[in-house]
Amino acid sequence: MKILLTGTAGQVGGALLPLLQGRADIVAPELEEFDLSRPDELAGKLDSIKPDLIINPAAYTAVDRAEDERELAFRINAESPRAIAQWAARRGVPLVHFSTDYVFDGSGESPWREDSTPAPLSVYGQSKLAGDKAIAEAGALHVIARTSWVYAATGANFLKTIVRLAGEREQLRIVADQIGAPTTANAISQAVVAMLPRSADDLRKTFEQRSGVVNLVCAGETSWHGFATAIVAGLQSRGAKFAVKEIVPIRSDEFPVKAKRPSNSRLDLTRLRERFGITPPSWQQALDRELDALKATI
Template sequence: MSAASRMTILLTGVNGQVGFELQRSLQGLGTVVALNRHALDLDKAEQIRRAVREVKPSLIVNPAAYTAVDRAETETDAAVRANAKAPAILAEEAKRLNAALVHFSTDYVFDGTKEGAYVEDDVTNPQNVYGSSKLAGEQAIAATGCDHLIFRTSWVYGTRGKNFLNTMLRLAAERDELSVVADQHGAPTWSNTIAALTSNVLAQSVALRNDDAREWWHAHGGVYHLTSYGATTWHGFAEAIFELAGIDKKPVVKPIPASAYPTLGKRPANSRLSNDKLVAAFGVRAPDWREALRLCLAAD
């Protein structure tokens, strides 16, 4: 695909945190056909195939997913359909159209027992259904042989939807004291950061002519980690939210172990992901998590 020819981009999950941001950031790269769940439901295989074949995209960008980590433990089939089977269908259709696929995955493909930051080639060992279904999606995409990029991210938040940031801001107005887990480590990552870096990476291929673009995908395709820089705990994230949001009467944030806040889906103690491969391949670098949080709160 060349810069002179306006390519068609099929974007799923446009009402989600990352999908909403991608709809804006992808605009300069081609004609974006943004589909919500009514038009492309990850639970309906034939609808997925029909939507892709009607749009005939050169690029499919798939941020849509089943993200209810705890509910996935009892709704396993639904999680697998959305996170494993749907990406497989998108990849199969991309392969048939000679198109490329961008997909988003998670830190939860790892078990969290490593001391340092995980790199892309570390052994995966998901500890919950959500992580297992996302890993199955990664593997299914690779198995089709389509041109693809898979971006693993972590602790996604934004001003839209259900996420830790919005939950903390709501609870701050309701309670004087909060208990927040302090022994799980990761990088809170703003949905805008994910969209901006994804678009920056894709712009590098869009600027190339057909043969060079195909070679670019062959050379760069695969799995990459894409998170904010630095790391904190959920407790540290909560305290930063209250500090940077300028809340007059901040609740007391009490640190607790994960064992004191049991959940159906087990979370990894270490969710830190290394971004070195992303930086080396594409020259893009996410901001530090605190700086991104500051920008997010200022943009609200």
């Protein structure tokens, strides 16, 4: 089985690569070799690679910058997924793509289901929703894994930012009125690998049975403040020393950003459990594993 895996310089792609190696022939092109900012070139690239399965974690993820770079965000997050899905539909090649809680407006307190009505608040969310719709309209066999609050022990993310700031400042002020499930790239990747059959011959049957959107996040919920507090406490229990003495909860309007974030990023996990047979770890369990990995590097 030959798998095209994009975005291996990113968190999810980077976590997927070692898990998939040994299971299949992995083609993991560099950005310049498979550039999602150039959707018109992708069909030709795919013709050359001839994958049996496409896994596409690559995306434009600069949420605030997207407000000023709408065209680029839509090229990468909507036009390129459309081109990939159209190619995949013509050749019967399944596609795994990744979406986000930002497709929702964050109202209420109930977890969002896969069929909940989207209403993105930001350009980033709009571009990702457009990509989701484009894939469905293309008619390719697909799984769109909707994630939230993704982080890892490597790369640029909330975990790494909190570790840096905790070492520099005595007080941190962290938003406490946005609720979601911090989710490690490793937890996402483990679940995606569990979804895949071992043989290329079983790919089509597997995706015919499971095609559509599935929420894929860690279990449980917390705020960004709760997440930050758990990060610092977890590393301190592992012997890390920080300057921080106080982590203060604040409202979203006390921390202005260009792009509006959803207040409610809870995602319902029923479909993940019932259709795919996957029970994700709690966000605390996943964090413990990531802190162990991070502590070894600091």
